[in-house]
Every structure is written in structure tokens, then in C-alpha cells.
Amino acid sequence: MAEASIKSEKPKHIVFKGEEDLSKSLAKYTADLSEKFVSERGAFTVVLSGGSLIESLRKLLEAPYVDTVEWAKWHVFWVDERVVKKDHPDSNYKLAFDGFLSKVVELSKDNGFPKFDLMLLGMGPDGHVASLFPGHPLVKENQRWVTFIKDSPKPPPQRITFTFPVINSSSYIAQVVCGSNEAAAVHSALGTEKTSDPLPAAMVSLKDGELTWFLDEAAASLLQD
Ligand SMILES: O=C1O[C@H](COP(=O)(O)O)[C@@H](O)[C@H](O)[C@H]1O
Numbered sequence: 001m002a003e004a005s006i007k008s009e010k011p012k013h014i015v016f017k018g019e020e021d022l023s024k025s026l027a028k029y030t031a032d033l034s035e036k037f038v039s040e041r042g043a044f045t046v047v048l049s050g051g052s053l054i055e056s057l058r059k060l061l062e063a064p065y066v067d068t069v070e071w072a073k074w075h076v077f078w079v080d081e082r083v084v085k086k087d088h089p090d091s092n093y094k095l096a097f098d099g100f101l102s103k104v105v106e107l108s109k110d111n112g113f114p115k116f117d118l119m120l121l122g123m124g125p126d127g128h129v130a131s132l133f134p135g136h137p138l139v140k141e142n143q144r145w146v147t148f149i150k151d152s153p154k155p156p157p158q159r160i161t162f163t164f165p166v167i168n169s170s171s172y173i174a175q176v177v178c179g180s181n182e183a184a185a186v187h188s189a190l191g192t193e194k195t196s197d198p199l200p201a202a203m204v205s206l207k208d209g210e211l212t213w214f215l216d217e218a219a220a221s222l223l224q225d
Pocket residue numbers: 048049050051052053080081082092121122123124125128129130131154
């Protein structure tokens with residue numbers, strides 16, 4: 001498998017006073033992109049992470065967005081899923097459905113990879129994104145759209161996940177990180193030092209798209225600027 005190519009310049013990042021401000025800005029960012037893609041082609045393809053991201057989407061459930069966003073035009077996907085039943089507390093589907101989608105939605109290509117409009121990604125303290133973990137061979141997968149892991153270092157051990165070619169084909173990615181536990185990984189991912197073994201979060205890199213990091217002050221605390 002070939003190495004993933006990584007852009008050398010630092011991605012755009014916005015630091016918020018706290019998670020409350022971050023969630024307000026993330027709601028506007030998401031609602032604006034929803035409006036843009038729905039008006040351009042009548043649909044909005046959105047990819048969700050699990051974890052704390054879902055809580056950070058809560059402002060979309062409030063005015064004005066809960067009424068103005070065209071929820072029926074959303075096509076929702078998951079960037080990764082843990083191999084558990086859909087009603088298991090560890091399920092990313094259940095987390096997003098209970099905390100977000102059930103409140104708004106009646107659920108009912110350049111390189112050959114799908115191009116999603118918006119991916120809303122989280123990041124673990126170890127720098128993993130989706131279910132792509134540091135040092136794991138899956139970070140180098142460059143053929144398949146979706147792959148699986150049976151030995152995830154974070155429980156539960158069995159998961160399925162989008163691969164980097166799909167993630168990095170997106171039009172927009174919001175990389176949402178809050179809290180001091182993630183500060184070292186944020187520093188490493190947004191640093192300019194070159195390493196032969198970058199964190200998965202540092203491998204999120206859009207050739208034809210826009211990546212924005214949404215950080216609270218705790219997550220950004222080790223950044224210099
Ligand atoms: O296991 C997972 O972890 C990451 C990060 O979660 P967080 O709770 O630390 O924000 C999440 O983005 C991913 O979808 C999930 O499966």
C-alpha cells in the first residue's frame with residue numbers, strides 16, 4: 001500500500017473560549033453548508049463521527065436552525081461504527097440517533113472515491129479519527145472505501161470505518177476537538193514538524209476541499225499561536 005500524501009501547510013483552525021461557543025459556531029457552519037449544497041443540487045451528504053461530537057451538534061436542534069435547515073434533504077452516513085447491536089450503548093448510530101437525528105429527521109468523484117459534502121469528525125486523545133488508530137496498518141489503506149478492525153485499542157475492539165481516501169475526498173471537514181486530554185495530539189497534528197509516522201488526525205488532508213479545526217481553549221492550549 002502506498003503512503004497517504006499529506007499537505008505541508010497547517011490547516012485552518014479556530015479556537016473558541018469554550019465548548020459552548022464552539023457548538024454555536026459549528027451549528028452555523030453546518031447549517032450554511034447544508035443551505036449551499038441543498039440549493040446547488042437538492043441534497044446534502046453528511047458524515048458523522050461518534051463520541052463527544054454528537055453533543056457538540058446540539059445547537060442545530062435549537063432556533064433558528066431546527067426550523068430553517070432542510071432536514072429532509074440530508075443524507076446521513078457514519079465515518080465509523082463499532083460492531084455492536086444498533087441499540088447497544090456503544091453504537092455510534094444509537095448515539096447520533098438518540099442525541100440528534102431522532103429530533104430532526106424522519107429516518108426512513110475525481111478519483112473514484114465518494115465525495116461527501118461535509119464530514120464532522122472527532123478525535124481521540126491518542127490522535128485517532130474515525131476508527132483509524134495511530135500505528136495501525138489501516139491508516140495506510142488506499143484501495144477500499146470501508147474497512148474493519150478487530151483489535152481496536154479503544155473498546156469495543158471490533159469496528160468498521162471509512163478509510164483515508166474517502167475521508168480525504170470530502171468537500172468540507174470539520175475536525176471538532178474539546179478538552180485538555182486531546183491537547184498533545186492537537187499540538188502534534190497541527191505542528192509543522194515532519195514525521196514519518198504522523199498521527200491519524202494529521203493525515204486528514206483535503207486536496208480539493210476545506211478542512212477546519214474547531215478547538216476549545218483547552219484543546220488548543222499547547223499550540224504556540
Ligand atoms: O471511538 C471513537 O472515538 C472518536 C473520538 O471520540 P471522543 O468521545 O473522544 O470525541 C470518535 O470520533 C469516533 O467516531 C468513535 O468511534
